[in-house]
Amino acid sequence: MTTVMVVLGVIVFLMLYVIFIYNRLVKLKNRFKNAFAQIDVQLRRRYDLIPNLIETAKGYLKHEKETLENVIAARNSALGAMKRASASPDDVGAVKALMGAEAALGGALLHFNALNEAYPELKADKTIAQLSEELASTENRVGFARQAYNDEVMVYNTQRETFPDTLFVGMMGFKEAALFEVKRPEVKERVNVSF
């Protein structure tokens, strides 16, 4: 009889413990999802700046149509990827896709910046300088937001792998979250500028 009581007690205790684990993970998951909203804001800011920059540069770069189009295309696909990712920040695939799109955009912009060096009059344009400056500042903001997001993801992932949480995460459907890391591609070849 006492055993029945003890078994019952243990069952109740275990259940409470599982509820506790579940709630803790939900909380941490919410945290990193919220942190993603900040990235969303900053990236949007960035995507809004790029068309202005390209539009202004167009006047100087009649022969570089391809580079400009590349930037715009990369920007558009990054925007699409971001919308998908911010709809579900816990979807590793969506976040990874955004990371890829961001890297591509970074590469395209790098090409564009290289043109800056080649066309002195482009560099001298005030609007371009101002937009570039703002873009650089936004880049830092994105970095900051990304750091905050990654900090939260780390906390979540660590908790997820800690015993005993790790026994239940599969059953409860807590998937590993992806860190947001963007590798800035180096320009491998010098950009050929044709006049």
Added chain:
Amino acid sequence: MNFFGYQEKARRNSAVLVALFILAIALITVAVYGAVVVGAMIGQLFFIDQQAGFYGFSSGQLWNVELFLWISAATLLVILGGSAYRIHTLSQGGGAAVAEMLGGSRLPASVKEPLDRRLLNVVEEMAIASGLPVPPVFMLEQSGINAFAAGFTPSDTVIGVTRGAVELLSRDELQGVIAHEFSHIFNGDSAMKMRMMGLLYGITLVSDTGIGLMTMKRTSRFSRDRGSHPGIIVIGFLLFIVGTVGLVIADMIKRAVSRQREYLADAAAVQFTRNPTGIGNALKVIGGYRQGSTVNHSATGQASHFFFGNALKSWYHSDWWATHPPLEERIRRIDPGFKGRFDKVDSQARSFANQAQAAADFMVSSGSQVAHLQVNPDAVLAMVGNPGPESLQEARAMLKKMPARVRDFAHDPYTARAAVYALLLDPDTSQRKVQLSVLEKTADPNVFRETLDILPDIGGLSSELRLPLAEMVMPALKEMSLPQYRTFKKSVGALIKADHQVSLFEFALYRMVIRRLQGEFGRSAAVEVRYHRMKALLPHCRVLLTVLARTGHGEEGEKPFAESMSLLAEGEHTMLAGRESRLSHFDQALTRLNMAAPALKERVLKAALHCVLCNGVVFVKEGELLRVIADGLDCPLPPLTMA
């Protein structure tokens, strides 16, 4: 009744809440016992071969002391354990924990979407007008129109608003709803509701346990091997039934404690905005809207008492059970001419109109400016937790005066840090040089550059805008991660220490910003009331008033000091010497005074106000110090006009 009276009342209500809770536990214990007895009987009826399974408990016997004690112990363990657990998580997470539980996501302080921006502006205005730190706003993606405020202390309080409210309410209506929520914060309701949620969780846990027991059988091989009592399932089912009784009791408690508060908050919202149509129309829109104020989320039941309108639907919706008074009655109290008929709301048309209006609002900026100087301490005291429409207008005008660039900086977590650093930089160039070299070493180089960038704008800010700016940056700073916060805190500390002397403003800023942030990043439990008599507090009051008198009146401070001390205790009073009244003493004294009962805080604040206002002028330094005192006592004091 004033702010302090309401706080006192909220505390008494908490005592009532605890009493009801104990009563509920007793009822549930008896009910659980009954359920186990019935369960065991049914079990024995069908499985006679497993004879006399329960504690020497044979069929037909209804009362068994040993069994009852066991069951009481188990029930108490579950309920108290559950409640303790919930209270613990709530005190760690603060209001944000509630918002997140309801599926809310933090609205980034830097959003640009007109409707979201409008919401943040309304909240910011209201906070600055009333002297509360600007709370973070959480968005619930729900089409119903609803809102809530949750948190133990002003520093961990958050506002939650549904998407429906943002899209379907006009600015005035939204303002009415937000004013209603702010009044819950002033009246101590939000804190009480947090405690209520923690306590009641244990009660609702019984039904969860029941559900668990019923489903456990199928998943656990352990119990099948033991050939355990099928009665367990029956007990589980009965626990579930009993638990439902617990749920109903929990709702009745919520209803008893919170229903009247809704009328109060409605009235306060009208008084605050002096615009009965705002909140009145908001209620009417809810009445005429198909989705009403429903919030579809699994956690709504637990948090139903936080909401502006009835968040639950189904049979709960009937007036008798609801945690909120009927809509018609609420409207009638605001608008006596209301006939009880709701016009159908065309949600799409309203949503479009609001979006267009919100977008237009940001194009033109207008606003009348009202200045008022209250010289009577009683009049100022009456404004605590009860800011009038003047304060609201003034806050709006003040925010308009804030340069757009500074505002943008304050709303972005990345640059908000730079704004705080720039605020801390000394106007004196030689001091500033030292500070800058320290900052360059401790802060992120990019943020350092942003600081230099915004410095001319912030350096040129008129003095009355400096502390409001410090309040504006709060929501953005709360978006940082813990490691980012730590770095930030270190830089702020280094910056303040750089010139080897802590100025009053630096102290004020540190106390307001870092103390508030600790509510977000550390534990945010409610402050316990430890002092009920003035006598124990007198030494702390002496420190507080000495610093205040010396700041405002220099060495001529003896008279105002003695006068204001005499409001607290009889006898002769002399100021403390300079070395006994440094800012560090002041800091400790203020921390102690915050543990005083509301009625005592009222007297302390009144004495401080007397000390400041007795010569009819509020100097900026005095005003800042007063602000720190009010802030440290968790009393929202609307900004005073300073000279």
